[in-house]
Amino acid sequence: MATEKLASWAVNLSYNSLPPEVIHAAVSSFYNWVGCAIGGALHPTTTTASEALAPFFGKATSSLLGQKGARTDASHAALLNGIASHVHDYDDTHLQTIIHPTGPVASALFAQAEALGGVNGQDFILAFVAGIEAECKLGLSVWPKHYDIGWHITSTVGSIGAAVAVGKLMHLERTPMQHAISIAATQVTGLRDMFGTDTKSFHVGRAAQNGLVAAVLAARGYTGSLQALEAPRGWARVVSVENNIDEQFAGLGREWEMARNAFKPFPCGIVVHPVIDGCIQLQRQMAAAGLTAGDIERVHVRVHPLVLELTGKKTPQDGLQAKFSVYHGGAIGLVLGKAGPAQYEDSVVLSPEIVHVRDKISATADESLGADETEITVELSNGTTLTKHVQHAIGSVEVPMTTEQLEEKFIDQVSPVLGAEGAQHASKACWALQGSESVVELAKGL
Amino acid sequence: MATEKLASWAVNLSYNSLPPEVIHAAVSSFYNWVGCAIGGALHPTTTTASEALAPFFGKATSSLLGQKGARTDASHAALLNGIASHVHDYDDTHLQTIIHPTGPVASALFAQAEALGGVNGQDFILAFVAGIEAECKLGLSVWPKHYDIGWHITSTVGSIGAAVAVGKLMHLERTPMQHAISIAATQVTGLRDMFGTDTKSFHVGRAAQNGLVAAVLAARGYTGSLQALEAPRGWARVVSVENNIDEQFAGLGREWEMARNAFKPFPCGIVVHPVIDGCIQLQRQMAAAGLTAGDIERVHVRVHPLVLELTGKKTPQDGLQAKFSVYHGGAIGLVLGKAGPAQYEDSVVLSPEIVHVRDKISATADESLGADETEITVELSNGTTLTKHVQHAIGSVEVPMTTEQLEEKFIDQVSPVLGAEGAQHASKACWALQGSESVVELAKGL
Numbered sequence: 001m002a003t004e005k006l007a008s009w010a011v012n013l014s015y016n017s018l019p020p021e022v023i024h025a026a027v028s029s030f031y032n033w034v035g036c037a038i039g040g041a042l043h044p045t046t047t048t049a050s051e052a053l054a055p056f057f058g059k060a061t062s063s064l065l066g067q068k069g070a071r072t073d074a075s076h077a078a079l080l081n082g083i084a085s086h087v088h089d090y091d092d093t094h095l096q097t098i099i100h101p102t103g104p105v106a107s108a109l110f111a112q113a114e115a116l117g118g119v120n121g122q123d124f125i126l127a128f129v130a131g132i133e134a135e136c137k138l139g140l141s142v143w144p145k146h147y148d149i150g151w152h153i154t155s156t157v158g159s160i161g162a163a164v165a166v167g168k169l170m171h172l173e174r175t176p177m178q179h180a181i182s183i184a185a186t187q188v189t190g191l192r193d194m195f196g197t198d199t200k201s202f203h204v205g206r207a208a209q210n211g212l213v214a215a216v217l218a219a220r221g222y223t224g225s226l227q228a229l230e231a232p233r234g235w236a237r238v239v240s241v242e243n244n245i246d247e248q249f250a251g252l253g254r255e256w257e258m259a260r261n262a263f264k265p266f267p268c269g270i271v272v273h274p275v276i277d278g279c280i281q282l283q284r285q286m287a288a289a290g291l292t293a294g295d296i297e298r299v300h301v302r303v304h305p306l307v308l309e310l311t312g313k314k315t316p317q318d319g320l321q322a323k324f325s326v327y328h329g330g331a332i333g334l335v336l337g338k339a340g341p342a343q344y345e346d347s348v349v350l351s352p353e354i355v356h357v358r359d360k361i362s363a364t365a366d367e368s369l370g371a372d373e374t375e376i377t378v379e380l381s382n383g384t385t386l387t388k389h390v391q392h393a394i395g396s397v398e399v400p401m402t403t404e405q406l407e408e409k410f411i412d413q414v415s416p417v418l419g420a421e422g423a424q425h426a427s428k429a430c431w432a433l434q435g436s437e438s439v440v441e442l443a444k445g446l
Numbered sequence: 447m448a449t450e451k452l453a454s455w456a457v458n459l460s461y462n463s464l465p466p467e468v469i470h471a472a473v474s475s476f477y478n479w480v481g482c483a484i485g486g487a488l489h490p491t492t493t494t495a496s497e498a499l500a501p502f503f504g505k506a507t508s509s510l511l512g513q514k515g516a517r518t519d520a521s522h523a524a525l526l527n528g529i530a531s532h533v534h535d536y537d538d539t540h541l542q543t544i545i546h547p548t549g550p551v552a553s554a555l556f557a558q559a560e561a562l563g564g565v566n567g568q569d570f571i572l573a574f575v576a577g578i579e580a581e582c583k584l585g586l587s588v589w590p591k592h593y594d595i596g597w598h599i600t601s602t603v604g605s606i607g608a609a610v611a612v613g614k615l616m617h618l619e620r621t622p623m624q625h626a627i628s629i630a631a632t633q634v635t636g637l638r639d640m641f642g643t644d645t646k647s648f649h650v651g652r653a654a655q656n657g658l659v660a661a662v663l664a665a666r667g668y669t670g671s672l673q674a675l676e677a678p679r680g681w682a683r684v685v686s687v688e689n690n691i692d693e694q695f696a697g698l699g700r701e702w703e704m705a706r707n708a709f710k711p712f713p714c715g716i717v718v719h720p721v722i723d724g725c726i727q728l729q730r731q732m733a734a735a736g737l738t739a740g741d742i743e744r745v746h747v748r749v750h751p752l753v754l755e756l757t758g759k760k761t762p763q764d765g766l767q768a769k770f771s772v773y774h775g776g777a778i779g780l781v782l783g784k785a786g787p788a789q790y791e792d793s794v795v796l797s798p799e800i801v802h803v804r805d806k807i808s809a810t811a812d813e814s815l816g817a818d819e820t821e822i823t824v825e826l827s828n829g830t831t832l833t834k835h836v837q838h839a840i841g842s843v844e845v846p847m848t849t850e851q852l853e854e855k856f857i858d859q860v861s862p863v864l865g866a867e868g869a870q871h872a873s874k875a876c877w878a879l880q881g882s883e884s885v886v887e888l889a890k891g892l
Contacts, residue, residue, distance in 0.1 A: 045668075052666035053659070055561065056504045056521040075502040115501065150679030183645055187652065188634045191684055193677040199629055199670040202663070206633065213499070217648075220498035222491075224645040231639040233596030238637055 002230040002245045006138075007177035009252045010130040010164050015122050018129060022256045023434060026125045029092055029132070031430045032263050032406060033102040034065065034446060036091045038426070039341060039413025040084035041066025045198045045320070049205070050080055061115040063443045066417045074115040078162075078212045082107035082205030086154075088341050089323045090267035090413070094257060095372075095397060097139040097153060098270060100204065101261060104158025105131035107208035109165045112215075113439040119169065121436035127168040129258050131211075134181075135161025136257030138229070141248040142240035151239060152190030155203035159184040160235075162211020163218075170219050175226070182224025183214035185235040196313070196321045263401045265394050265409070266339040268322070271307045272329040274374035274393035279333025282378055282388050286334075293335040293357050295380045301330060302375040305365035312363075322349040331358035334378070340412060372396040448676040448691045452584075453623035455698045456576040456610050461568050463699065464575060469880065471704045472571045475538055475578070477876045478709050478852060479548040480511065480892060482537045484872070485787065485859025486530035487512025491644045491766070495651070496526055507561040509889045512863045520561040524608075524658045528553035528651030532600075534787050535769045536713035536859070540703060541818075541843060543585040543599060544716060546650065547707060550604025551577035553654035555611045558661075559885040565615065567882035573614040575704050577657075580627075581607025582703030584675070587694040588686035597685060598636030601649035605630040606681075608657020609664075616665050621672070628670025629660035631681040642759065642767045709847045711840050711855065712785040714768070717753045718775040720820035720839035725779025728824055728834050732780075739781040739803050741826050747776060748821040751811035758809075768795040777804035780824070786858060818842040 018026075040046055041064070050064070058073030065081050072080070085091055085103045094101050109127055113119040139146075139157040147153050163184035167177045187210040190203040218224075229235045229245060236243040266276050278301075286292065303326065313325040322328040322344055331354045332343040348354055369375070372393045378386040392398035401409070407427060414423035422445070429436075429445045436442045464472075486492055487510070496510070504519030511527050518526070531537055531549045540547050555573055559565040585592075585603040593599050609630035613623045633656040636649040664670075675681045675691060682689040712722050724747075732738065749772065759771040768774040768790055777800045778789040794800055815821070818839045824832040838844035847855070853873060860869035868891070875882075875891045882888045 048666050048668055049663060052663045052668065053521075055507070055662075056519040058502045058504045058519070061501070073502040073504070075499075150684040182640065182643075183648065186635060186637045186640050186645055186649065188637075189632060191632045191634075191671075191674070191679060191681060193671045193674060193679045193681075193684075194628065194632050197628075197669040197671060198663075199632055199668070202629065202668075203632065216501075217495060217498045217644075220494050222494055222498065222645070222648070223643040225637075225639045225643060228637070228639060233637060233639045235637060235639075238596040238639075 002249055003178050003181055003226060003228050005249045006134055006229070007174050007181060010134060010168055011172065011174050011177050013126065013130050013253065015126045017253070018126070019256065022129060022258045023125060025258045025261055026129050027431065027433050028406065029102045029261050030106060030128065030433055031410065032092055033085050033106045034426065034430050035410035035413045036088065037081045037085040038066035038417050038446065039090065040087040041417055043084065043087045045087045045201055046080060046084040048198070049083055049202065062111040063114060063446060065446050074111040075209055075212060077111035078108045078208040079205040081111065082208040083201045086201040086204040088267040088344070089269060090264055090341065093262050093264060093270045094136050094139070094260060095262050096260065097136065097143045099136060099139045099157060100154045101132050101135055101161065103204040104155060104207035104211060105135060105161045105165045107205065108162035108212040109169060110439065112166050112169060112212055114443050116169070117440055119439045121433045123169065124439050125434060127165045130168040131161040131165025132258045133252060133256065134164040137248045137252060141243045141245040142236060145242050146240040149240065150192045152192050152194070152203050155190035155207035156188050156239060158204065158207035159187055159189060159210035159214070162208050163214040166212050166215035167218065170215060172215065172219060176218045178226050179222060179224045180215040180218035182228030183217055183222065184211045185228040186224065188239055196324045260397065262395055262397060263406055265401055265405065267341050267344055268329060269311045269324060270395065271304065271371060272311050272326050273395050274372055274390045275301050275303065275326050275376065276329045276333045276339045277393040278374050278376045278388040278390040279330045280337050280339065282376060282386055283334050283337035285386065291380065295382065296334065296357060296360060296378060297381050298379040299330060299334065299361040300377045301326070301361065301363045302366045302369060303363055304369045304371045304373065305367055306371055308363060308365050316349055318346045319344045319349055326363060327358045327361045330361045448695055449624050449627055449672060449674050451695045452580055452675070453620050453627060456580060456614055457618065457620050457623050459572065459576050459699065461572045464572070465702065468575060468702045468704045469571060471707055472575050473877065473879050474852065475548045475707050476552060476574065476879055477856065478538055479531050479552045480872065480876050481856035481859045482534065483527045483531040484512035484863050484892065485536065486533040487863055489530065489533045491533045491647055492526060492530040494644070495529055495648065508557040509560060509892060511892050520557040521655050521658060523557035524554045524654040525651040527557065528654040529647045532647040532650040534713040534790070535715060536710055536787065539708050539710060539716045540582050540585070540706060541708050542706065543582065543589045545582060545585045545603060546600045547578050547581055547607065549650040550601060550653035550657060551581060551607045551611045553651065554608035554658040555615060556885065558612050558615060558658055560889050562615070563886055565885045567879045569615065570885050571880060573611045576614040577607040577611025578704045579698060579702065580610040583694045583698055587689045587691040588682060591688050592686040595686065596638045598638050598640070598649050601636035601653035602634050602685060604650065604653035605633055605635060605656035608654050609660040612658050612661035613664065616661060618661065618665060622664045624672050625668060625670045626661040626664035628674030629663055629668065630657045631674045632670065634685055642770045706843065708841055708843055709852055711847055711851065713787050713790055714775060715757050715770060716841065717750065717817060718757050718772050719841050720818055720836045721747050721749065721772050721822065722775045722779045722785045723839040724820055724822045724834040724836040725776045726783050726785065728822060728832055729780050729783035731832065737826065741828065742780065742803060742806060742824060743827050744825040745776060745780065745807040746823045747772070747807065747809045748812045748815060749809055750815045750817045750819065751813055752817055754809060754811050762795055764792045765790045765795055772809060773804045773807045774800070776807045
C-alpha cells in the first residue's frame with residue numbers, strides 16, 4: 001500500500017495546506033540550490049559532462065544555470081544542473097538522513113517547468129514540497145541500513161522525489177503517479193564508493209533525470225509495478241535490509257521534512273563542519289594573540305565515528321578528495337580562517353602551507369560525541385595548549401545559517417559567474433519565487 | 447583488482463584472438479537482436495516511450511530500427527532499440543544466468559557506431575564480444591544471489607557490458623575504461639517487481655543508455671572509482687550477498703560466454719519453453735488422432751521450481767502479463783500449436799477458447815527436474831491420458847535453434863514491419879556483418 005499511499009498523498013496535496021514555515025523552507029532551499037548550481041556551473045565536473053553529452057542535446061527548452069542563457073532539453077538540463085548543484089558539496093542537508101534533498105528534485109522540476117511553460121511560483125513550490133517530502137520520508141524509512149550497505153541515499157531516493165515532483169507539476173492522477181514512482185524506483189543510482197570522484201555529483205544529476213523521465217513516461221501511460229516500493233521484490237526490500245515505510249508515510253503532511261532542511265556554510269561533507277567551525281574560531285583566537293599557523297606543533301580532534309568513516313582521507317590530492325578529508329577541513333580553518341569554495345581548489349589542497357598543518361592533525365572517533373559536535377586541542381610551540389568545544393556546528397538545526405548568511409553564500413558563489421550585478425539580480429528573483437508569475441521569466445536571470 | 451582486470455582484458459582484446467565459434471555466435475546474436483528490435487518497433491511499449499521522450503531527442507545520428515529511416519541521438523536510439531529488442535521477451539538468453547545479453551550491449555554499441563561513423567563489421571564484433579563477456583562473467587560472479595534478492599540481472603550487468611563495448615569501440619585506454627565501468631556500475635537499474643509491465647523492457651534500454659553515457663563521459667576524462675566492482679562499498683558487495691568475481695574474471699578470454707548464448711523460439715520467459723514445446727508436440731499428436739482442445743478435461747505439468755516462481759501468473763490480462771504465465775504458454779501450445787508474437791497479443795490472451803483451456807492447466811514444482819525439462823499429462827474426455835516428457839526444450843544448449851529456424855524467426859518478425867522484401871534484404875545484410883565495411887551503411891536497410 002505504500003506506493004499507493006504516497007501517490008495518493010502527493011496527488012491530493014494543495015498549496016493552501018502548506019504551513020508558512022514549509023513554504024519559507026521551500027523558498028530558502030530553492031534559493032540555496034540556485035546559488036550552488038550557478039556556483040558549480042563552471043566546475044570541470046560540470047563542463048566535462050556537458051561537453052561529453054553535447055552530441056545528445058535536444059531542443060533547447062530549459063536553462064543551464066550560470067551558463068549565460070544557454071539552454072538544452074529538459075532531461076539534460078536536469079542532469080547538468082543537478083551535477084552543478086552538488087559538485088561543491090555545498091548544497092542542503094536533511095540532517096536525519098544526510099540526504100541532500102533539493103538537488104535531485106529541483107533540478108528535474110525547474111527544467112520541466114521551463115519546458116512546459118505556464119508554471120508560476122506557487123505551482124513550483126507545491127510540486128517541490130511534494131517531491132521533498134516523498135524523498136525524505138522514503139529516506140527515513142530505510143535509514144541507516146540502506147546507507148550502511150553502500151548506497152548514496154541522496155540519489156537513490158532522489159530519483160523518486162524528482163518523479164513525484166514532476167508528476168505533481170504535470171497533474172498526474174493517482175495511478176499514473178504510482179507508475180511514475182515505480183519507474184523512478186527501478187533506477188537505483190548511486191554507490192558510495194564513488195565519493196571523491198566526478199561521479200558523486202553525477203548521481204544527483206542522474207537522479208533528477210531518472211525521476212523526470214519516469215514522470216514523463218508515466219504521463220503517457222507507461223506502466224511499472226503499482227507496489228514498486230513495498231512489494232516482496234520492490235524497492236525497499238531490495239535496497240535495504242529493513243524499513244519502516246508504512247510508519248514514515250503515515251506522517252506525510254503531518255511532520256514536514258522540508259522544514260528540517262539545513263544549509264551548509266562550508267562546501268564539504270556536513271560531518272566535517274564542527275571541525276572547520278572550531279578551527280576557524282581557534283584561528284581567530286590565535287590571531288588575536290599574535291599567533292599564526294606556524295606556531296602550531298600538534299592538533300588533535302575528537303569526533304563522532306561517522307566523521308572518520310566518511311571523511312578520513314589523510315592526504316587528499318585534489319579539491320574533490322579534500323571534501324572527504326576532515327584533515328584538510330581543519331587545516332584551512334587553522335591556516336586561512338575560511339572554508340569557502342576557494343579553499344577547496346586543487347592549488348590550495350596541494351599548497352605546502354596547508355599540507356604542513358594538515359599533517360600535524362590527528363583524529364580519534366568518540367561515540368559519546370554528537371555528529372555535529374567536536375573537541376579540538378591545539379598544542380603550540382610556546383608550550384601552551386588551546387582547546388575548543390563545538391557543541392553544535394554552524395549549519396546544524398540548533399545553529400542554522402541566518403538569511404543574511406545564506407544571501408552572503410549565494411552572492412559569494414554567483415558573483416564570479418554572473419558578475420556582482422547579475423548576482424544581486426538573481427538573488428532578488430529567487431527570493432521572490434512565491435510571487436513569481438512565471439518560472440520561465442524567473443529563469444532568464446539565472 | 448577486478449575492475450582493473452576487466453578493463454585491462456577488454457582494452458587488450460584483439461579481433462585475431464577471437465575463436466571462430468565466438469565470431470559466429472556474435473553474428474548470430476546480432477542477427478537475432480536486429481530481428482527482435484525491428485519486431486518490437488511498433489509495440490506500444492516502444493512507441494509510447496518514443497512519443498513521451500521525443501521532446502528530448504537530440505541530433506539524428508542513429509537509427510530507430512524498424513522505423514523506416516527514422517533517427518535520433520545515440521543515447522535515445524540506445525534506449526528505444528533496447529526497449530524494442532526486449533519487449534516481446536523474444537531475445538537471446540545466456541542460460542547459466544538467464545541474462546538476455548545482447549539487448550543492452552548491442553543497443554548501445556550500434557547507436558554509437560552509427561554516431562561515430564567509420565566503424566566496420568569487425569570493429570563492431572570485437573567491441574560487442576568484449577561487452578558480452580564483461581556482462582556475462584560479471585553476472586556469473588553474483589548469480590544466483592543477486593537475482594534472488596530481486597535484481598533484474600539483464601539490466602544490472604547489462605549497463606556494465608554496454609560501457610565496456612562502447613569504451614572498446616572508442617578505443618579507451620585502461621584507466622578511462624575503469625572509469626567507464628565505474629560510471630556504469632553506479633547506475634543499478636532493474637527491479638524484478640517490474641516484470642509484466644512496460645518497465646521490464648525499459649530496463650534493457652536504460653541499461654544500454656547508462657553504459658553508453660558512462661563510456662562517453664569516461665572518454666572525456668570523467669572519473670569514477672577505480673575499484674568500482676570489488677571495493678568494500680562497490681558494485682558486487684552492494685548488489686549481492688556473495689560473489690566470486692576474481693574467479694570469473696580469471697576465465698576471461700579462456701571460456702567464452704558469447705558461445706554459450708541461446709536463442710528463443712518462443713517470445714516469452716525462457717523457463718516456459720519446455721511446457722510450450724511439449725504442448726505443441728501434444729497438439730500435433732492429438733490432431734493426428736482427430737482430437738482437438740475441446741477434448742481436453744485436465745492438464746497437469748511438472749516443472750522446475752523457478753518456472754512457477756517466475757511465470758506463475760494464473761490469469762494474465764494482457765500480452766505482457768501472459769509472458770509470465772506458464773498456463774497461457776501451455777494453452778496456446780495445446781489450442782493453437784504455435785507460440786509466436788501473434789499468440790501473445792492481448793486479444794488471444796483474453797479469448798474464451800484460450801482461457802477455457804488455460805484454466806484446466808495445473809502445475810507443480812519438482813526440484814528433480816532441470817530448468818529446461820518438463821512432464822506433461824493431458825487427460826481427455828474419452829478417458830485416455832497423453833503424456834509428454836521434454837528433456838531439453840528447443841532453444842536450450844542441447845537443442846539449439848538451427849540457422850534456418852533463426853532466419854525464419856527473423857523474417858517472421860521483420861516482415862510485418864519492413865515488408866517481405868525488406869525483411870529478406872535486412873536478413874542478408876545482418877548475416878554479412880563480419881564483412882561489412884560500414885555499420886552506417888548496414889543500418890540503412892534496417
